[in-house]
Amino acid sequence: MLFSVLTIDTPSLGDRSYLVHDGTVAFVVDPQRDIDRILALLLEHGVRLTDVFETHIHNDYVTGGLALAAATGAAYHVNAADPVAFDRQPISEDQTVAVGPRMRMTAIATPGHTHSHLSYALTDASPGTQAAAGGRAALDRAQAVFSGGSLLYGVTGRPDLLGPEHTHDLARHQHESAHKLAALLPDAARVLPTHGFGSFCSSTPAPGITAESTMGYERTTNPVLNLDAEDWIEALLAGLDVWPAYYAQMAPANLSGPSAPDLNLPALADAGELRRRIEVGEWVVDLRHRTAFARGHAPGSLNFGIDGPFATYLGWLIDWGTPITLLGDTPEDVSLATRELGRIGIDHPVAHATGGPQDWSDRPLAGFATATFPELAQVRHHREVVLIDVRRVKEYDAARIPGALNLPLHDLPRRLHEVPSGEVWVHCGGGYRASVAASFLIAAGREVVAIDDDFANAALAGLLDRNVAVG
Numbered sequence: 001m002l003f004s005v006l007t008i009d010t011p012s013l014g015d016r017s018y019l020v021h022d023g024t025v026a027f028v029v030d031p032q033r034d035i036d037r038i039l040a041l042l043l044e045h046g047v048r049l050t051d052v053f054e055t056h057i058h059n060d061y062v063t064g065g066l067a068l069a070a071a072t073g074a075a076y077h078v079n080a081a082d083p084v085a086f087d088r089q090p091i092s093e094d095q096t097v098a099v100g101p102r103m104r105m106t107a108i109a110t111p112g113h114t115h116s117h118l119s120y121a122l123t124d125a126s127p128g129t130q131a132a133a134g135g136r137a138a139l140d141r142a143q144a145v146f147s148g149g150s151l152l153y154g155v156t157g158r159p160d161l162l163g164p165e166h167t168h169d170l171a172r173h174q175h176e177s178a179h180k181l182a183a184l185l186p187d188a189a190r191v192l193p194t195h196g197f198g199s200f201c202s203s204t205p206a207p208g209i210t211a212e213s214t215m216g217y218e219r220t221t222n223p224v225l226n227l228d229a230e231d232w233i234e235a236l237l238a239g240l241d242v243w244p245a246y247y248a249q250m251a252p253a254n255l256s257g258p259s260a261p262d263l264n265l266p267a268l269a270d271a272g273e274l275r276r277r278i279e280v281g282e283w284v285v286d287l288r289h290r291t292a293f294a295r296g297h298a299p300g301s302l303n304f305g306i307d308g309p310f311a312t313y314l315g316w317l318i319d320w321g322t323p324i325t326l327l328g329d330t331p332e333d334v335s336l337a338t339r340e341l342g343r344i345g346i347d348h349p350v351a352h353a354t355g356g357p358q359d360w361s362d363r364p365l366a367g368f369a370t371a372t373f374p375e376l377a378q379v380r381h382h383r384e385v386v387l388i389d390v391r392r393v394k395e396y397d398a399a400r401i402p403g404a405l406n407l408p409l410h411d412l413p414r415r416l417h418e419v420p421s422g423e424v425w426v427h428c429g430g431g432y433r434a435s436v437a438a439s440f441l442i443a444a445g446r447e448v449v450a451i452d453d454d455f456a457n458a459a460l461a462g463l464l465d466r467n468v469a470v471g
Contacts, residue, residue: 002124003103005144005192006041008032012311012340013061014198018146020122025100027051028068029120029146030194033261033343035064035071042072049074051099053091055148055194056117057082057254059161059247060201062345067260077107081116086257091118094136102126105146106139110181112174113149113157113201115166119181120146121189136184144190145215151178152196153213156224158203160240161247171233178224187216200243200312203236241394245410246315246344253345261342265334269325269351271362274298277351282323285314286357287333290435294370294450298327298361303439306333308432311340316410317436318346325351327360368442372453376425377461385449388419388426390437395429399455401463409433416444427451427458 008017010032018029019041026047031038042049049072052065056079066086069076077097080090091097093109102125110119121142149157156178159170191213195201219225224232269277278284278300286293286301287310293303304314306328318324324341326349328334334352341349357365371379379385389396389404396406407415409428424446428434431452438450458464 002143003122008037010343011198012309013343015061015194016197017194018192020103021045021047022100022102023047025050027053027099027103027105029053030055030148031064031068033062033064033067033258034263034339035068035260038068039071051075051077051097051105053077053105053120053146055119055146056114057251059250060199061343062250062258063254064260066257079116079118082255084255084257098125104138106136108181108184110147110150110177112159112170112177114162115170117148117150119148119150121185122146139184140186142185142189144192145181145185147181147191147193149193149195149201150174151181151191151218151222151224152193152202153191154222155196155203157195157201158240161201161243167237168233171236172229175224175229175232178222182215182219182225185215187214187219189215191215191218204239241392242410244312244316246320249320249345258345261339262347263335263339263342265331265338266326266349266352269353271360273351274325274353274360275362277323277325282325283318284325284327287326287328287337290431290450290452291370293435293439294368296357296365296367298357299363299366300443301327301439302443303435305432305435306337310337311344313409313433313436315344315346317413323350325349327353329356330354366442368438368448368450370450370452371425373451373458373463374461376451377463384422386420386422386424388424388437390426390428390433400465401458402465409437412437413440416440419446423447423449425449425451427455429455
């Protein structure tokens, strides 16, 4: 490609934004809310931002598009059909935007993830090129397509986020949109999606490459381009899983025109204040790694380690609007957590503290044991324990330990009363969710052992139900 494409990863949410420039001017596609990352790149590369493009009204993060346009004077391109509450440069099917003298972005209607989803094809309009005229006629020379939540790597964006009454129609549109892109664009065109890198906006986890792809590669490998509509829709709908509850908050926030987040650290809190906040039902969130949390923590605090999918699971489990206090080893950990929360619209944590649990509690510390799946197998030979599996239902149905009660993590806070009496062992697929669950259970007064182990080791320990197929 003749232009520089800078990928801005947000791995905690499974998304990518893109900054593209020709050495002088630049555009951005689907920016995350923390726009300081983009502003720093513009400065580093010495280019001027002229245009910001949204592929759709996002459901998994709060956009930084409006704030970025305001900060730089760039034109903000949002589908004319989207009922936004702010001024933008409306864009529609087949409209081409000139970005500087050479870059052209042509909008392609690709409904399926949302009703008004757009993809954008990038062409080179340098004098003498066959694409200089721009428009749909030039798309067979496109260098890249920014496909948002339409065509992803090996899969597509999910069609069910707007409600069950729209799911089947959107799935059909998704199939049609993928074939439309395949018909318009050359094999060499890079495919640059926003979702598909761990985001729950992907219909299923991407099965193949996750670094880069082209239209030619997707033509030969992506099921949406190799199955007829009915077979593909049936397989797609059968594979859909739950999505985080906070998604319901994202589209309204994005339609209203969100500001840039406040990334300043919240006020400091001492041990007495932390205890009071816990006692009135606020969330005091310990950001440390799960092994440190298990060794000792402020009683009643909850463990969402900043080393994992922190914002996804915190946003999924919390009652929206609950005040949050952040506890971290360092101010940098708290700062990162504040950034992550801002990306999903949780602004202004009420307080923070750093140091360690001895600084955060005016009572004896709480803690719990951790174990492995082989240790669970040994224990079950000698005594009964309550085993809770906090993976999602589809994970549980694919492979499970006999006798395990499936209480998916996203349901657990509201279903704690269903946990049988006795010593509770809790597991997930790798340890992160099990520690989150353990923090809720111990806060509720239960005796807990968290299994900090890869679920693959459950099979090696002979624990799996032999009547259930694995994977």
